[in-house]
Amino acid sequence: MNLTDRQLDILDRFLRNEMGDSDREEWKAMMQDPRVQDEIRNMTHLQQAIREEGRERLRAELGAWDMEEGKAAEKPGAKRVFSYWRWAAAAVLFLIVVAALLMQNRDSDPASLFAEYYAPYPNIVAPIQKGESSVDPFSRAFQLYEAGQYQEAIDAFELLPKNNPSIIFYMGLCQVELGEDEEARYTFATLHMIPDHPYHQAVEWYLALLELRSGSLEKAILMIDPIATSPEHPYYRKAIQLRRELDHL
Amino acid sequence: MGNNNQQALESLYQSLRAGNMGLYKGYYQEYKNDFIQFARKFTPDTDLIVDAYHDAFIVLYENVLSRQLEEMTSSLKTYVFSIGKYTLLNKLKKRHRTVYTEGVEGMEMPQYGIVEDLERSESADLLRRHIRSLGDACQSLLILFYYKKYSIEAMMHTLGYKNENTVKAYKSRCLKKLKELMQGAQTS
Structure with missing residues (x-):
């Protein structure tokens, strides 16, 4: 019409x-x-x-x-060309040094460092008691985690209400164990939304290790440095050691 | 304070209606780094944060143009941050299997304006294909008129037409062509 x-x-x-x-x-x-x-x-x-x-x-x-905005931040032009050459030369030199060190010590690659520094977080929520097998779904999920049955633990966590930071944190740990790094990153990221949860520092450490495992050394270093400069951080000593090893990579 | 906010909104409204994106772009660039810093406490994923920031500015654009923020008493920056936080938390919620939301501030819908789901709707996909097949001139004209709500005068300057009547005539022609495409699709 x-x-x-x-x-x-x-x-x-x-x-x-x-x-x-x-x-x-x-x-x-x-x-x-x-x-x-x-x-x-x-x-x-x-x-x-x-x-x-x-x-x-x-x-x-x-x-x-x-x-x-990104392009504007890269200016000025002439200086940038010079700077590119310098960075390129530095990068080549760095690669040569890295290659030489890798030839000397093949064990110190990021994946090996991850294996060396990664340790499963203990089950402090509902530990397995000797001679007892829990039937309540909450304890059962944590005990499956402790027993190393990570996929079964995730399935059990999925059935629990997601209003408890421990559930989210341990689910992330299961994903790390299963090599589901991307999922683990996002699960840990959701913990950022919970104010004052008790796993902040552990999450910082595990996120840094995930970057290491994925080979993103720069990102890993960015995440390790704040830990390695905070003596009160529970992973302070490990972070200092790891940082030294990364310097030699 | 409230008066200053309303003046800022009015200036933004007038400039957008006139087809001038300068003021809007200025706010976009001014708040961006602060928003990224602010949002890092929810997620380390910068791409997702920037995506939420884009959404916040799209919502701001639409709500300013449809005069939905006339009762707003907070500053423009506070408004953008509340929309950005709301969309970011919802994106995180959609992406993860598990998300903790109880007691997290910001999960509630911001107080002012309309915050639509910015996801594409499948039902509009066919229509969008027709719009794209119209050619760039018609597409731009319809978007400027129905989405960007440019005045006819601003459209005339932006699209380079010689007078307002030509804009109106061209708009009618584009709509007619689009309706024909829609009818053709319905009958085939």
Whole structure:
């Protein structure tokens, strides 16, 4: 059905959220006609699709501003060329040194260091008691973890309410044990949302080790350094040792 | 304070309606690093944080243009941060199998404006394909009018038309073409 120009203008104002008081009476009258209702419905769907296209364009524009900002941070140009050469030379030198050290000591690669420094976190929540096998689902999940049955432990944790930081933390530990590093990272990240939970420092350590296992040495170092400079941190000594070893990689 | 906020919002509204993104871009760049720092306490994933920041600015854009923030008393920055935090926590919640939300501040919907789910809807996908097949000129025109809510005058300047009537005529033509495509798809 074809709307009149006046009706189309009112419909546009409706879609743009710009209807004035004077439009409302006419709008009400328009809405009485089923054919007009159809047209409004079509236009509303159309506007939804246009909105999604618009959002995508706006998102691309925001992304372009981020890139622009990144490029601006790299300036000035001439100095940058010089700087590139210096960095390239330093990188080549670094690779030569790393290669030489690796030839000397093949055991000190990131994966070996992970194996050396990683230790499962003890089950301090519901430890297995000698001669007892727990039947309550909460204790059972932790005891499966302690017994090294990590997949079964995850399945058991999944059934528990996720309002307890211990459950989330130990699920993350199971994922580390199973080599599900990406999932573990995100599970640990959710712990960040819980104020004052008791596993903050342990999570910092395990996240650093996950970076090490994935070979992201720079990220690992960024996470280890704050631990290695905080004497009160429970992983302080380990972090200092690991940091030294990383310096020799 | 509230008055200053409203003035800031009004200036932003006027500039966006006129097709000037400068002020909006200024706020985007000004708050970005602070938001990333702020959001790191929820997740170390910078990509996800930037994604949430984009969402916050899309929501801000839409709510400013639809005049949804007229009652807002907090500052623009506080508003952007609350939307960003809300979308970030929801993204984390969707992504993880386990998420702890009880007692976490910020899981509640921000007080002002409308925060729609910015995920793409499948039902709009076919329509979007039709919009894309219209060609760039029609796409831009429809987006500027129905999404960015440019005035006809601003559209005329942005798209380089000689007068406002030409913009209106071209808009009608684009809509007609789009409806034909929709009808064609329905009958085939």
